[in-house]
Each structure stands twice: as C-alpha cells, then as structure tokens.
Amino acid sequence: MKALIAGAGRLGTQIAQVLSAAQNEVTLVDRDEDRIAELVSRLTIRLEAGDACQADFLEHAGALTADVVIAATGDDADNLLISLLAKRRFAVPRVAARVNDTENAWLFDHRWGVDVPVPAATPLISLIEEATGATDTVALLRLSKAGVNVIETAITTQSRAAGRTLADVALPAGTVIATVIREGQPTVPTPEVRLRPGDELLLVSHTATEQEIHAAFQ
Known part of the structure; x- marks a missing residue:
C-alpha cells in the first residue's frame, strides 16, 4: 500500500x-x-x-x-x-x-x-x-490498547550505541525493543545482538518520549 x-x-x-x-x-x-x-x-x-x-x-x-x-x-x-x-x-x-x-x-x-x-x-x-x-x-500496537508509542531510531557511525550490545543500552522505563532491522531483514532483539551502523530499531513504549529513546542510542 x-x-x-x-x-x-x-x-x-x-x-x-x-x-x-x-x-x-x-x-x-x-x-x-x-x-x-x-x-x-x-x-x-x-x-x-x-x-x-x-x-x-x-x-x-x-x-x-x-x-x-x-x-x-x-x-x-x-x-x-x-x-x-x-x-x-x-x-x-x-x-x-x-x-x-x-x-x-x-x-x-x-x-x-x-x-x-x-x-x-x-x-x-x-x-x-x-x-x-x-x-x-x-x-504490533496490540501490545497495548492505549498510550503506546512506536518509535524508530537508526544507528550511525556517530551513534554512541554503535558497537554495543542491546544489553549495554539503558532503555527508558516502559520501553521494549520490538525488532532490529539489519540489511532489510528483521532480527530477534536478544541481549547479545551487537549494534552496527545501518541498523534500524523499532521500539514500543508506554511512557518514554522520542527524545528519551533517541538519547539512549544516539
């Protein structure tokens, strides 16, 4: 569509x-x-x-x-x-x-x-x-019926999260990583996944703002 x-x-x-x-x-x-x-x-x-x-x-x-x-x-x-x-x-x-x-x-x-x-x-x-x-x-939004934000952020060479594992990134409260898209393919976001420039992350949060989530990765 x-x-x-x-x-x-x-x-x-x-x-x-x-x-x-x-x-x-x-x-x-x-x-x-x-x-x-x-x-x-x-x-x-x-x-x-x-x-x-x-x-x-x-x-x-x-x-x-x-x-x-x-x-x-x-x-x-x-x-x-x-x-x-x-x-x-x-x-x-x-x-x-x-x-x-x-x-x-x-x-x-x-x-x-x-x-x-x-x-x-x-x-x-x-x-x-x-x-x-x-x-x-x-x-994806069925995780909650209200107050859900779906936020996307991309990892670049300048991102402080580049080279770190997902376990090393402190997420805002009430936030989960739905998927990591790498080279066009979704990846299961296990704690061991190490972020690379070019990765795109899709996160779902009940409470965090876009700025708070971007701050965690950028």
Missing part, C-alpha cells in the same frame, strides 16, 4: 512509523523544513518539505499513485483542503482526515473528500485501522 501522510507532528510521524514497519510505502510531508530535516536522520521513509495544500506539491509527493492520503495536520482548514484535493483532483481511493476541533466535525464528510473523519481523541490504533482499512498493519 502507498500512503501519503500530511503533517509530520507527533501523530503523523507515529502513523508513518507504524505503516512503514508493516512494509507499506510511506511518504510523510510537512511545510516545516526544519521538522523534515530533523526527521531525515531518524526515519527511513520518504520525507518531503512542502505545502500539502498546494496541488502541485501533492502531485510531486505522490498523490497520483497513493492508495490512501491521511491529513494529520493540526489545522482543520488545512486537513479539509488536503482531503478535497486528494479526492477530487487525484482520485485517491481512501482519504482520512484528523478533526482537531469537534465543532468542525460536521464538515468532515464526502463533500470535502473525506472518507474517514478521525476525531483527535481517537486512539492511534483505531485511527490507523480506520484510515487504511487494514487491521494487520497495526498488530
């Missing part, structure tokens, strides 16, 4: 990480160039800086071939416009949009190209299932 996600805030980034971990082709876009630059070193998905409210940029980002577009910005007006462009201009089969203000919920329907309106309070698990129409993509 090809997914285009507009909005690289915490929600959009988590959705992108989960869909990417499930072997989907994901593009994450945001108009904040600094935010995109920050994510480049942490995510292995396609990242683009630009305004998703502009049709030309949406086309550049892959709207013509997307199976699903998820408008996950913090602005309802932007989410509606992105949804309308995705559905009317690019005929995207499935469009989901986050509803930030409940008073605007009545606007999020087929008239604006929205197939799946998602209230901001919707748990991440339900949001992804509703947006993509697939429950198997979020099997």
Whole structure:
C-alpha cells in the first residue's frame, strides 16, 4: 500500500512509523523544513518539505499513485483542503482526515473528500485501522490498547550505541525493543545482538518520549 501522510507532528510521524514497519510505502510531508530535516536522520521513509495544500506539491509527493492520503495536520482548514484535493483532483481511493476541533466535525464528510473523519481523541490504533482499512498493519500496537508509542531510531557511525550490545543500552522505563532491522531483514532483539551502523530499531513504549529513546542510542 502507498500512503501519503500530511503533517509530520507527533501523530503523523507515529502513523508513518507504524505503516512503514508493516512494509507499506510511506511518504510523510510537512511545510516545516526544519521538522523534515530533523526527521531525515531518524526515519527511513520518504520525507518531503512542502505545502500539502498546494496541488502541485501533492502531485510531486505522490498523490497520483497513493492508495490512501491521511491529513494529520493540526489545522482543520488545512486537513479539509488536503482531503478535497486528494479526492477530487487525484482520485485517491481512501482519504482520512484528523478533526482537531469537534465543532468542525460536521464538515468532515464526502463533500470535502473525506472518507474517514478521525476525531483527535481517537486512539492511534483505531485511527490507523480506520484510515487504511487494514487491521494487520497495526498488530504490533496490540501490545497495548492505549498510550503506546512506536518509535524508530537508526544507528550511525556517530551513534554512541554503535558497537554495543542491546544489553549495554539503558532503555527508558516502559520501553521494549520490538525488532532490529539489519540489511532489510528483521532480527530477534536478544541481549547479545551487537549494534552496527545501518541498523534500524523499532521500539514500543508506554511512557518514554522520542527524545528519551533517541538519547539512549544516539
């Protein structure tokens, strides 16, 4: 599945990480160039800086071939416009949009190209299932029904965890390593696994922030 996600805030980034971990082709876009630059070193998905409210940029980002577009910005007006462009201009089969203000919920329907309106309070698990129409993509999140963060971090030559075993890395409380992806293949994260530059780790946490987890490895 090809997914285009507009909005690289915490929600959009988590959705992108989960869909990417499930072997989907994901593009994450945001108009904040600094935010995109920050994510480049942490995510292995396609990242683009630009305004998703502009049709030309949406086309550049892959709207013509997307199976699903998820408008996950913090602005309802932007989410509606992105949804309308995705559905009317690019005929995207499935469009989901986050509803930030409940008073605007009545606007999020087929008239604006929205197939799946998602209230901001919707748990991440339900949001992804509703947006993509697939429950198997979020099997990892079934470890918990609420408050779960799926966070990805990559090991580089500059990472302090490079050359260390997983047993040597002090993880934040409430955090487990789901898998280590090495040369494109998932590896069972036993304590003896020694991290190498190029490794990607997928972690699940109930309490830790992205910054805390990245600090443990970087």
